[in-house]
Amino acid sequence: MLCRTPPAYNQELGTAATDTISFRPQLDALLTARNAHGYTFQATTRAHGNTVSYLEKAKAILGRLFPSPDLMPDGEGGIDTEWVNGERNLTLSCRGRENQEDFIYWEENGEYDGDGASLGLLLNKLQWLNG
Amino acid sequence: MDENPHVPLEPYPCNKIVYRAALFPDWIKESKPRGNQISKQAFFRLEKDENGVTVTPTPETCTDGLTDETYGIISLKVGWIRNAGFDVVPDRENHANIVGLPIRTEETKVESTGLAGRIAKIARPYTPEEPFDPRNSN
Numbered sequence: 217m218l219c220r221t222p223p224a225y226n227q228e229l230g231t232a233a234t235d236t237i238s239f240r241p242q243l244d245a246l247l248t249a250r251n252a253h254g255y256t257f258q259a260t261t262r263a264h265g266n267t268v269s270y271l272e273k274a275k276a277i278l279g280r281l282f283p284s285p286d287l288m289p290d291g292e293g294g295i296d297t298e299w300v301n302g303e304r305n306l307t308l309s310c311r312g313r314e315n316q317e318d319f320i321y322w323e324e325n326g327e328y329d330g331d332g333a334s335l336g337l338l339l340n341k342l343q344w345l346n347g
Numbered sequence: 348m349d350e351n352p353h354v355p356l357e358p359y360p361c362n363k364i365v366y367r368a369a370l371f372p373d374w375i376k377e378s379k380p381r382g383n384q385i386s387k388q389a390f391f392r393l394e395k396d397e398n399g400v401t402v403t404p405t406p407e408t409c410t411d412g413l414t415d416e417t418y419g420i421i422s423l424k425v426g427w428i429r430n431a432g433f434d435v436v437p438d439r440e441n442h443a444n445i446v447g448l449p450i451r452t453e454e455t456k457v458e459s460t461g462l463a464g465r466i467a468k469i470a471r472p473y474t475p476e477e478p479f480d481p482r483n484s485n
Contacts, residue, residue, distance in 0.1 A: 252415035253370045254395050288373055288388050292451070295390060296416065316453060321460045328464070330457035 237271050242287050246295055255291040256312065263294045266310040266318055266333075271297065273335055274342060283346065292316075299345050306345045308338055354473045356437040357377075361426030364437055365402040365443060366409040366473060369419040385421055385470040390463035392448040399436070399444030406473055408441040422473035423466070431465050 237243070246259040259267075267287075275282040285308075286298045293312025298305065305323040312332070318333035322341050331337060353377050359365070367389065374389040392400050402410040406420050425435050433447035448462050449455040 227462055250415075251411060255370060255393070257371055283401070286373070286376065289371065290388060291371075291391055291393055305464070309456070309460070319456060321457055323461060323464060326465070328461035330460065 236276050237268075239284060239287065240268070243267060243271075246287065246289055248346070249289060255289075256293040257289040258293065259289060259295050260312040262292040262314060263310045263312045264277050266298055267295045267308070270310070270318075270324055270333065270338055272334060274338055277339060281342075281346065283342065284315060299342070304345050306341050308333060309334065354436065356440070358437055359404070359425045359437060359443065360363040361424075361429060363404070363425045364422050365404060365425060365428075366406045367400070367402045367421045367423070367470075368409045368413060369421055370413075370415070370417060374416045375419045375421065383472045385467045385472070387460065387464040387467040389421060390445070390466040391459060392450050392463070394450055394452075396444075396450070398438065400448060402435060402443050402445055403435070403441055404443065405441070406475070411441060416446040420473040421470050423470045427469040428466065431469060433462075433466065470471070 243264065245318040246257075247261070247264055249259065251258050271285075283299050283301070286300075288296045288298060290296050290309060290312070294316070295310050297308040297310070299307075303325050305321075307321040309321060310318045310320070319330050319339060320333050320337050321328065321330040322344070323329075369389065371386075371388070376384050376386055378384040390400055390408060402423065403411070406422070409420055410417050428435055433445055433471045435443050436446050437443040445466065448466070449459050451459040
């Protein structure tokens, strides 16, 4: 297991994507999800675009090691992309509004932490998830 | 006799089960081999949730007042909610709030996610034939 983020992982979102994600239809479906009960389940184009960008780039780098996630609206127009492996939970939270910062949340055995989203952190945590 | 209409309702006992409607299809997730799991998003406290996250004292009342579609019922034991560091406070005969969760803001988003996850872990899908008892889980 890698303990440090390799230099190649320090690319940010400007990099061109070279791979596609198999769960893209589910992701796109969130753009037309029906809002209900006072929740904004319909993803904003900001949340959708950022999610696609992070996931396509992570998939392009990790290839078959990229684990398939669950996708969930956060109720405020954002998209939570979640991975679970045993007691480890990783969530990429792409937020719905411009004044909200995307973040990455991780949890193990009830202890949790999080930080602003970046491709490097996402790749590092995906390796942690699989470690 | 002085009658006060704002007499607080009795606190729920720890062995009481409360219920929350699943307002999005994937709030109750199929998961193998653990069985169905509850999504933490079901317990995000948003700005609209002024007094906490809504629960009800019976499964029959958890859709009261809801006009949009629901996707099942989530059950939680009050004592387990308290053990996790929160409380359940009834504010009407058929309505209560889980209190102690921070409203999800830029400052609290990580904590809000983590605490919602703690509640989701002690929640179970409700089925009338098989009442939830956390002592029998896992």
